[in-house]
Amino acid sequence: MHTPDSPFYTEDHQAFRDQLRRFVEKDISPFIEEWEAAGRVPRELHEKAANIGLLGLGYPQEQGGNGIDDPFFSIIAAEELARAGSGGLCIALLTHNIATPPIVHAGTDEQKAKFVAPVLAGEKITALAITEPEGGSDVANIRTTAKRDGDSYIVNGAKTFITSGMRADFITTAVRTGEPGLGGLSLLVIEADTLGLDRTSLNKMGWQCSDTATLYFDNCRVPIANRVGPENAGFLAIMRNFNHERLMLISTAYAFAQVCYDEALAYARERITFGRALIKNQVIRHKLVEMKMKIDAIKAQLEILSWRVWQGEAPIAELCMLKAFSTRSLEHIAGEAVQILGGAGYIRGAKVERIFRETKVLSIGGGANEVMIDLASRQMGY
Ligand SMILES: Cc1cc2nc3c(=O)[nH]c(=O)nc-3n(C[C@H](O)[C@H](O)[C@H](O)COP(=O)(O)OP(=O)(O)OC[C@H]3O[C@@H](n4cnc5c(N)ncnc54)[C@H](O)[C@@H]3O)c2cc1C
Incomplete structure (x- = not known):
């Protein structure tokens, strides 16, 4: 019901x-x-x-x-x-x-x-390794190689900015097994105890409790049995999940925008300045309504696109636009929330302080917004 x-x-x-x-x-x-x-x-x-x-x-x-x-x-x-x-x-x-x-x-x-x-079952941790030190947006140029040697591949190269890369037991890794371009990529699951795999931890602006790593592969021997799908069909396997990943990022941006709004609204009601509650100032009320207008619009479009993807559609342009719009909106909404909380919003421990530091990664990761907007324009035949 x-x-x-x-x-x-x-x-x-x-x-x-x-x-x-x-x-x-x-x-x-x-x-x-x-x-x-x-x-x-x-x-x-x-x-x-x-x-x-x-x-x-x-x-x-x-x-x-x-x-x-x-x-x-x-x-x-x-x-x-x-x-x-x-x-x-x-x-x-x-x-x-x-x-x-x-x-x-x-x-x-x-x-x-x-x-x-x-x-x-929560017993093992996994990571996805696509981005390389030479670039993340241009997946077609992946340089990490996997060359066949008997019943194994020998993997050489490096990956960076890999979420959970330090803790991961299994790393789903994009490697080049064939010709240049997207048609020469395969996916290998590389296990943490593979000889020749080295990892270093990266310090970041936000997402502090999420470990992020650079991974180095030096003649790592990976069984052919760990290849996911046919050789050189790795990009298809990655791409299949793109729409779900975009929905995930949009949901995240929307949900954190809502938290920023809730925190700012509660504070504006409680905080007394110049002898009255902050929310009694028109400028603050308008800030809150501007935040809410964006949040409600994003939520409505998120639900519609979720439903369409569920029905088997692939509204790629709309997903790319909403990914860019929702993450860009979060940057604005988190900034306004910090502003409404004033000094209290700038101090560690405040949710909006942390969320503010975490906005940029959503605009960069999972397809940088410029790349998303460009893909949307091509999908719409511009
Ligand atoms: C905290 C964090 C966690 C991450 N986790 C993972 C992970 O788990 N696995 C993984 O594989 N990757 C991960 N990434 C990498 C992320 O996907 C890349 O950062 C992203 O794809 C962009 O690649 P890049 O950083 O190499 O930037 P580049 O590709 O070098 O681009 C730099 C900037 O240039 C602009 N740009 C790029 N191409 C174009 C274009 N065609 N037109 C206009 N502008 C353009 C964009 O503004 C972009 O931000 C993570 C990144 C961060 C910061």
Whole structure:
């Protein structure tokens, strides 16, 4: 049965939301500062998240997923996780949502048993390694090579800015096995204990509790059995997940914008300046309405596009535009929230302070906004 305020959400969605809210309040929020300082989230959290069905959301039951194919649960997950006020937490805990889908779609049964099931159970951690020191936007120019040697590939090269790269047990890695361009790429799952794999940690502006790594491959021997899908079809396997990844980023930008708005509204109601509540000033009220206008528009389009992708459509131009619009809007909304909180918004520990530092990565990652807008223009035949 649908809830009264939306045609998309049912009582099952509400029950999932309630459960997640309790999880965030009990198992995440009290520890965020500690994890931000430590630069990583603990492995035990993955197991806890698996136990409440968060890691398996949308994955097939055969691999330990909940088998629910409904994108509105993912929107709820983004909303509830964002309430802890840390984008690093979301990306660290859910890195598998970019690393695992290629294996689910194109992997063998053995690969699914080895590289998917333990990840959805929260026992193993995974990462996706595409970006290289020479460039991330231009995927066609990937230089890391994998050359056949008997029943193995020998991998040489480097990857950088890899989320969960320090903690990952399995790294879904894009390598060049063939000709120049997108048609010469393959995906290999490289295991953490592979000889010749070295990793160094990167310090960042935001996403502090999400570890980020540069990975070096020096003559790494990787079994051919770890190749996901046919040789030189790696880009197709990556591309299949692009629309879901864009929806994920849009949901994240929307959810954090909502947290900024909630924090700013609460503060504006409480804070007294010049003898009256901040919100009594027209300029502050207008700032809040400007924020809300963007948030509501993004949410409406997010739900429509989620529904269309669920129906099997590929509204690429619309997804690219909304990815760029939502992340750019978050930059504005987080900035305004910090402004409304004044000095209190600039001090570590305030959610809006952290979210403000985390805005840029969403405009750069998952397809830089310039690249998204250009792709949208080409999709629309400009
Ligand atoms: C915290 C963090 C986590 C990340 N996690 C991962 C991960 O897990 N796995 C992974 O593979 N990658 C990851 N990335 C990498 C991310 O996907 C890349 O940063 C992104 O694709 C951009 O690549 P680049 O940084 O090499 O920038 P470049 O490709 O060098 O581009 C630099 C800038 O130039 C502009 N630009 C680029 N191309 C064009 C163009 N055609 N037209 C106009 N302007 C353009 C954009 O503004 C872009 O930001 C992560 C990055 C960060 C910061």
